[in-house]
Amino acid sequence: MKSVQIKNRDMAWHIAANTLLPPNFDEKKQYPAIVSVHPFGSCKEQTSGNVYGKALAEQGFVVIPYDASFQGASGGEPRWIEDPTQRVEDISHVIDYAVTLPYVDADRIGVIGVCGGGGYVLNATLTEKRIKAVVAITPVNIGRLFREGFSSYDPLGALDAMAAQRTKEARGGELQVNELLPASPDVAKANGLTERDVFEATDYYKTPRGQQPGGWTRMLFSHAQNTLGWDAFAFAEMLMTQPMMVVIGERVGAFGAYRDGMEIYGRSTASKDRQIVSLEDWSHYDLYDKPEPVRLALEKLVPFFKTHLGGATAASRSQAAE
Template identity: 45%
Template structure:
């Protein structure tokens, strides 16, 4: 694995580049952009998937979102869906500059909100030739409608009213910026199972990382998140093949099934019975199932003949 940086406009992005063991530096390998979940950093699920894809012969780039982790951007701890989609495009830009990558054979794999961001990026960037989502989350729909998708979009209104009050307090009263947690710091009997498991993943030695602070800026993030729809116009704009992997016991499964139902291009939905949302972050049985589906999917769909690298 190589640590790398690459530009995203004025922001310097930080990534980990995972390379196949038998890398030929001028062979034009297929490559995958790996997009981490909301609240995560590259060293967690993204690096795990990138390393396993490299074992299958792919060049794989895991990176920290702008405004998060080791990447630049201020204010830090901002979850901006529109910026995160642009991050995916910047990662593709970087892969296309590498001699070891065929610029016509690039795919994207995203975990949780990273899955939604990957889909949204692919809809307007056809350099991404194939997409895999794992435990996909459409972050805007999830925030508006709740983890199980049972609320109406109007359920967001009280939160937006509170946001307006907080913004006023910060702008005119000198209040400190407010932060919200990505996952519950103290789950209770009403916390969905997936989010209890998310607490265990992010806030215990299981996968805890000092760059994953379990916080995002309230006023600057929520207004962007609530108006974002990762799947808007997916019926018409997503022309690339998509593989959708999710657990049969995941409360987030409705977002994967919705995506599968709406996509009109080549598509496959793999529901792994018994799996929860968080199982696909690091539980070997479920990660291996996802990779066992994703590797041949990418091998099939990233099949353009290698580019001529003689002049590169």
């Protein structure tokens, strides 16, 4: 694994990323690459990197998990902004980095994302045609979730509150940073927060099972207006032309990944190869790191990526000459 700081001329900050290399890596060869995108409130050291990223690297891909702008070890101020437009743009910036690597084949780049990251990779694939295949693990359309459950089904009220808070902060008031989850599973139980997705998210992010220093599960409330007006799946019928796979669990929770996965699969009629993997006995957060559902997901997505991205090849003549 190599840790890198990606700087792009379009940004005033860096993106922190890890480059995961295949076994017996040979820098004289070219490999297919996969950009791995973490969930909302997460970081590259969690499921996108240490589960799916690690497994895909072991299967022969160069994998680049990274921290979103304003989050984890990446730059950007103020901290903990969740801006879908920036999140999707980050994917293109990481691809910009990947195509400069002599051991990456620029014509064989895929993306994978988990939860909110799944929604972001699907959205990026609509317009970023350097992406040749996309896999979304229990994807969530974060705009839909904000308009519904995250705003208590009062999106206009949430927008008014965000506007008032942003004005307060512009006048020197303190930032309002919202913690997205209870402090522990015990706290969740004590407060009756036992809905499946909320409780299982707490069990993942707030215990040694999934805790990482960069996975803060925080959000700057005043800068979330764009999220409520964003749709991960806009124009999917027309623009989702690349091969696409969605993996969902049938134990449904409040965050709506099963519903969103079914929707994007149904709408992506222009895709060259659309597939859906529905796991009967598993939930959203089981797919983050539980060995059995992850194994079932990998059994489908690894061959999918190998079909559409291929394996390592000899370097091009121009590179060999260099």
